[in-house]
Amino acid sequence: MSTRTPARTPARTPARTPARTPARRLVVACSAVLALGLGAAACGSSSSSSSSSSASSSSTPAASGPAKASGTVTVFAAASLKETFTDLGKKFEAANPGSKVTFNFGGSSSLATSINSGAPADVFAAASPATMKTVTDAGGAGGQATTFVKNTLTIAVPKGNPKHVAGLKDLTAPGVKVALCAKEVPCGAAALTALKAADLQLTPVTLEQDVKGALTKVELGEVDASLVYKTDVKADAAKIDGVDFPEAAKAVNDYPIAALAKAPNKNGAAAFVAYITSPEAQQVLTAAGFQAP
Structure with missing residues (x-):
C-alpha cells in the first residue's frame, strides 16, 4: 500500500507593513491614548513640545535689545x-x-x-x-x-517790566540798554534774523558768548532787556518776565x-x-x- 504525500501549498508571503513616519507613529499613539480615555492633552503637549524643539534647533537666537550704558x-x-x-x-x-x-x-x-x-x-x-x-x-x-x-526767542526784562517794553521797536528807544548774544552764537544769529525781519537796527551795550550771559545781565540790572530763548525766561520766571514779539517766528532755532x-x-x-x-x-x-x- 503506497503512502500519499499531501500536496504542499505555497507559503504565503506576509503583507509588508508600511514604514511608520514619526508623524504617523504620533497619530497611532494618540489614537491609543484616546481609546483608553486619557484625553487629548497629552497628545497636544507632545506635539507642541516636538514642534518647539524642532523650531529652536533650526532658528537663530533672537536679537537682544540695546546694551545698557555704563561709565562716564x-x-x-x-x-x-x-x-x-x-x-x-x-x-x-x-x-x-x-x-x-x-x-x-x-x-x-x-x-x-x-x-x-x-x-x-x-x-x-x-x-x-x-x-x-x-x-x-x-x-x-x-x-x-x-x-x-x-526754540524761539523772547525779550527778557526785569520783573514788572519797568521800561514798558512791548516789542522789538521799544528796544531801540533812547535810554534802553540791551544785551545780545554775539553773532557767532546761535541766540545772537537768531536775534539778528529777528531784527532784520522787523527792519530794525540795534546797538547793544554788551555782546555775550552764550544765552545765559545775556540773561544774567538782566538779572543783575545791568541792562533793561535782552533777547534770549523762551525756555530761559521760563526757567528763571521768579526773576525775569518775558515779552513775546511776532518777528520771533522768523528766527526759530x-x-x-x-x-x-x-x-x-x-x-x-x-x-x-x-x-x-x-x-x-x-x-x-x-x-x-x-x-x-
Missing part, C-alpha cells in the same frame, strides 16, 4: 539746555545703573571749536544746525545729527544732537542720544518750553 558719558550742550539736560542726565543715570553723565554747557560755537580741537566728548547738542555743521564738516560727528527740539566720532564712550554716547529723542525726554523738554521737532 561726557555731553557738550548749548547753555540753553542746562536746566532740562541736568534733569534728564539724572533720569538717564537712574535708567542705566553704573553710568555717570557729565556736562559742559556753553555757547554752541565755542563748544564746537573745542570739539574740533580734540576736546574729549561723547555727545554734542547744539542750538543751531549751522553750529553742528562745523563739527560734522570736520568729521567730528559719528553719525547723522538729529533735530530733537526747537532747530537743536541737533549727535554722538561724536571720537567718543571715548561710544555705547554711552549712542544710548544718551537715543534717550534724548525718546518720548520720556521729549515730555520733559516740551514742559520746559521747547517745541517738538
